[in-house]
Amino acid sequence: MGRFFGVALLAGLLPALARASVFSLSELPWSLKNQNGSIVVPGSVPSQAHLDLLKAGVITEPLLGINEFTERWIVNDNWTYTADISSFVKTLPKSSTQKTLLVFYGIDTIANITLAGHPIAWVNNQFQQYVFDVSDAIASPLGKNTNLTLSFESAWYYGLNASTRPDAESFPAVGVDFEYVGVRNWIRKVQSDFGWDWGPAFVPSGIHKPAYFITLSETTSAEASDAQSINTPILVSQSSIDIFKQGYAAVTGVAPNQAAPWIVNVSLAVHSVVAAPRPSLTLSIPELKLSSKPISLHALPGPGKGSNASISSPTWVTAQWSIPDSIPERWFPHNLGTPKLYNLSLTLDLGGAGQSFTFQTSVGFRTIQLMQTRYPDAEVAARGITPGDQWHFEVNGKAFYSLGTNIIPFDPFYARISDEQVRWVIQSAVQSGQNMLRVWGGGVYQPSTTSVALTANFPQHATDVYSFYSVCDELGILAWSEFIFSDDFYPLNDWLIDSVNEEVVQNVRRINKHASTAQWAGGNEIEGIVQQVAEDGFPGSTHYLDEFVTLFQDDLHDVAYSATNSVPYTDCSTTHGVLSVDPLIIRFGNATPGEIYGNSERYDYSAPDAFTISTFPVSRFVNEFGFHSMPSFYSWEEVLQSPDDFSFNSEVVMSRDHHPPAGSLAWPNPNAIQGQEQMSDAVELWLPTPGTSDSNQTFAQWCWSTQVFQAMTMYSQLAFYRLGAGRPENNLGALVWQLNDIWQGVSWSSIEYSGRWKVLHYVESTIFQPVVINPFWTAASETLEIAVTSDRWESVSGQAQWTWFNWEGKALNTTHKTFTVPTLNNSILYQEVGLSNILPNGTAATDVWLHMNLTAHVGQETVTNEQFFTPASLANATLVDPRIEVTHGPGLTFTLSAKGGVAPWTWLDHPSGTVGFFADKTGHPLNGFYLVPGADRTVTFQLNAALSRVKTPNPSDFVVRSLWNNTHV
Ligand SMILES: *[C@@H]1O[C@H](CO)[C@@H](O)[C@H](O)[C@H]1NC(C)=O
Ligand SMILES: *[C@@H]1O[C@H](CO)[C@@H](O)[C@H](O)[C@H]1NC(C)=O
Numbered sequence: 001m002g003r004f005f006g007v008a009l010l011a012g013l014l015p016a017l018a019r020a021s022v023f024s025l026s027e028l029p030w031s032l033k034n035q036n037g038s039i040v041v042p043g044s045v046p047s048q049a050h051l052d053l054l055k056a057g058v059i060t061e062p063l064l065g066i067n068e069f070t071e072r073w074i075v076n077d078n079w080t081y082t083a084d085i086s087s088f089v090k091t092l093p094k095s096s097t098q099k100t101l102l103v104f105y106g107i108d109t110i111a112n113i114t115l116a117g118h119p120i121a122w123v124n125n126q127f128q129q130y131v132f133d134v135s136d137a138i139a140s141p142l143g144k145n146t147n148l149t150l151s152f153e154s155a156w157y158y159g160l161n162a163s164t165r166p167d168a169e170s171f172p173a174v175g176v177d178f179e180y181v182g183v184r185n186w187i188r189k190v191q192s193d194f195g196w197d198w199g200p201a202f203v204p205s206g207i208h209k210p211a212y213f214i215t216l217s218e219t220t221s222a223e224a225s226d227a228q229s230i231n232t233p234i235l236v237s238q239s240s241i242d243i244f245k246q247g248y249a250a251v252t253g254v255a256p257n258q259a260a261p262w263i264v265n266v267s268l269a270v271h272s273v274v275a276a277p278r279p280s281l282t283l284s285i286p287e288l289k290l291s292s293k294p295i296s297l298h299a300l301p302g303p304g305k306g307s308n309a310s311i312s313s314p315t316w317v318t319a320q321w322s323i324p325d326s327i328p329e330r331w332f333p334h335n336l337g338t339p340k341l342y343n344l345s346l347t348l349d350l351g352g353a354g355q356s357f358t359f360q361t362s363v364g365f366r367t368i369q370l371m372q373t374r375y376p377d378a379e380v381a382a383r384g385i386t387p388g389d390q391w392h393f394e395v396n397g398k399a400f401y402s403l404g405t406n407i408i409p410f411d412p413f414y415a416r417i418s419d420e421q422v423r424w425v426i427q428s429a430v431q432s433g434q435n436m437l438r439v440w441g442g443g444v445y446q447p448s449t450t451s452v453a454l455t456a457n458f459p460q461h462a463t464d465v466y467s468f469y470s471v472c473d474e475l476g477i478l479a480w481s482e483f484i485f486s487d488d489f490y491p492l493n494d495w496l497i498d499s500v501n502e503e504v505v506q507n508v509r510r511i512n513k514h515a516s517t518a519q520w521a522g523g524n525e526i527e528g529i530v531q532q533v534a535e536d537g538f539p540g541s542t543h544y545l546d547e548f549v550t551l552f553q554d555d556l557h558d559v560a561y562s563a564t565n566s567v568p569y570t571d572c573s574t575t576h577g578v579l580s581v582d583p584l585i586i587r588f589g590n591a592t593p594g595e596i597y598g599n600s601e602r603y604d605y606s607a608p609d610a611f612t613i614s615t616f617p618v619s620r621f622v623n624e625f626g627f628h629s630m631p632s633f634y635s636w637e638e639v640l641q642s643p644d645d646f647s648f649n650s651e652v653v654m655s656r657d658h659h660p661p662a663g664s665l666a667w668p669n670p671n672a673i674q675g676q677e678q679m680s681d682a683v684e685l686w687l688p689t690p691g692t693s694d695s696n697q698t699f700a701q702w703c704w705s706t707q708v709f710q711a712m713t714m715y716s717q718l719a720f721y722r723l724g725a726g727r728p729e730n731n732l733g734a735l736v737w738q739l740n741d742i743w744q745g746v747s748w749s750s751i752e753y754s755g756r757w758k759v760l761h762y763v764e765s766t767i768f769q770p771v772v773i774n775p776f777w778t779a780a781s782e783t784l785e786i787a788v789t790s791d792r793w794e795s796v797s798g799q800a801q802w803t804w805f806n807w808e809g810k811a812l813n814t815t816h817k818t819f820t821v822p823t824l825n826n827s828i829l830y831q832e833v834g835l836s837n838i839l840p841n842g843t844a845a846t847d848v849w850l851h852m853n854l855t856a857h858v859g860q861e862t863v864t865n866e867q868f869f870t871p872a873s874l875a876n877a878t879l880v881d882p883r884i885e886v887t888h889g890p891g892l893t894f895t896l897s898a899k900g901g902v903a904p905w906t907w908l909d910h911p912s913g914t915v916g917f918f919a920d921k922t923g924h925p926l927n928g929f930y931l932v933p934g935a936d937r938t939v940t941f942q943l944n945a946a947l948s949r950v951k952t953p954n955p956s957d958f959v960v961r962s963l964w965n966n967t968h969v
């Protein structure tokens, strides 16, 4: 209630704010009611119905306990947001040339908009922004109605209605549904809102992004000098800043000339209340003391006269500016150079009246290409490459290794995602050495920025609730982006495709200016599904393949390239590649045996396969692969409400495992037992089975052990894919499924919902290093190889050593070796067959383990890497009580000593309410290592104060565990 009245008062008391041309709808007194009016609570913008019901105390936190189930009634109701706009109308100056635009940066999803009794629009696409000229509605309210109303229809009911229309197609049932069945392909809404195998299904609704009244009027010089009442005659509601090399045509896939000048291609969507026959745009980069001449633009017609004088639709104007190649410094991913950004200043001059408007945005200069054509025969012969097509990225003309992860939505409720939360996830990715994130196509088009200083919208105002691409630009991490289509058949009705095309154009244009953008993929995993359906001979099955071709090969390809000339487009995330890039012809099953095309995934939930190299894909690029794990005990504490819930297969825990999905609204997920067993089978096979006299400790060790196993199997795959850079497959990419979590549940993530790093995230921090030393063990032939792999563009040399230890911590033998690794390649340092030749004399596989490390010189820097290997399952290792002692140093520094035997997977937990990571003295992440007697380890906890509820944690609340604690209290 407080907020309800507070907001209303604020608008009334601040005439200065209200006099400005930008009036945020968040300042209106909103109310939210359900269909029959039995619930009426204060509403807000940006928000979603669940969040306002939570704030009003009608429901408890949706992520608590089994609320995903008990709060389903919200999805079955229809929610209406209403606000009296009188407080806004009062502030409007009276002027005959004035126009008021109602601007929504996002509406989730199906809603009727009514203003002062006049219908304004029916909207149906969460991924579009909407601009309506509402001047007439405001000027002539019906009766005394001064309400702005958005009546949302439940997306679930809307979908059911749409899918049963007489003109609606039906689709084969091939298991593409998670919870809410059969509707998501009919709605342009976050696909995982209807359920996914790593998250809940809340199907929210509301105005989930900022929204405004923006009033345009002719400026007079007197008004313009009054800073509190900035009137503007224009709104720039969309922009595209596309930077590429002169002569480049992204659609052809032909490499740009790196020495050619840069072309900065600016397009602006201008709504203007004045006609400007000869406007111009001047572009400048102050840091480079570089400025264009005024570039002439298209005339702006103004609103015209009479009843059709609406400025809902913008006029697009375009200008090109050429900059010599040598002037700007290039943007590189952080691990290959500096992510250099410049402020670009845009001055739009309307001519005549002498009015000009300057605004800014940040841009970077880079070329990005997706190489998909055939490897030339000469290269195949010279480098020993398996014939077939390339599939990798090149930045600024150079091939590089893509190291990264996949991201999913950051919260089930978009409106409450915070800048701090997202920045932490992206920063954590960078901290672990990643240079690429894949923005998965079942979620959202990620936003640009909340920083009004860095938008290309004018007048400046925040257009989103959190920043994504601007953070990627700044931190130097590439973002492979996707249109929102995932694991489903998508109908080709015109009414849907028109909406899709507009959505795609808006988002491609918006994201062009971000140097971090790496590619657009049409969607996620659909190519494989339609190909499979066609091969399985479902009735009419080639029809679905044809429809896929129409949408993803033809339509979206053309729409994407109509809006960008800097970023490549492919039809699908996981693909068998192309027969031709230009025109685009998808390869599907058109393959020559023995050749390699496209990219791959790997999901194998059979525990015995976890480390079997022959089950890993031999591919140019592995764009998703994963294994699920439990969240930590700390995350369970946030959502479990009864002591009985704290066990591996309790009903609440099982209800938060959606793998494999229910495929219906059945609750709790009847298939969860399979997902739970995959984790427990793997732990039992590869680690000491947790079981102690303390049930909470046993549960905590179970949760943690699933994370240790996840980290181990992902590590061995990552090592193999990176090794592929120097093998015939020429593998140049590995993106782990997945980076972040949407709730506290069972998932494939490396970072939990709170921001807490799982074991996998620390392991990624070792295997994503530029120069790595890895063991490759083939149990069937008892073969051990040790290789050094480098992703550097220069050749790298250094020293490696490896030592066999027993579990008491005695070093049995050590080998030293120097190495040189060519560009993006390997050096095999050791190869031996037969355990009796490999193991130190007279030892058994269960009694020993191998420690490996290296020091390498990369440019001016010295880099190190460390790995561990056991020739037998740790379940059978003859572990010795490590008797770990911890000493607290200054700050949150901890020194760990093993006073007994070796402690495999020694791990520190930070207390609940804290977010951060443990680092060694160089600042590099360190946790989850083998602690050896006599070799103490010191780590410091780097606290993220913005995200931590507990700002000064007590050192004694930090917990140390190792595999020993699986079986010992
Ligand atoms: C919400 O609207 C749908 C029609 O789309 C209707 O079938 C449903 O009964 C409504 N829900 C409630 C609680 O009124
Ligand atoms: C305006 O909205 C309020 C709050 O929902 C409502 O009580 C009032 O009846 C509405 N006015 C009109 C004219 O519909």
Ligand SMILES: *[C@@H]1O[C@H](CO)[C@@H](O)[C@H](O)[C@H]1NC(C)=O
Pocket (backbone or CB within 6 Å): 078, 111, 112, 122, 151, 152, 153
């Ligand atoms: C939206 O308006 C249309 C046309 O007036 C109407 O048929 C539909 O029921 C309305 N939907 C909602 C959710 O109010």
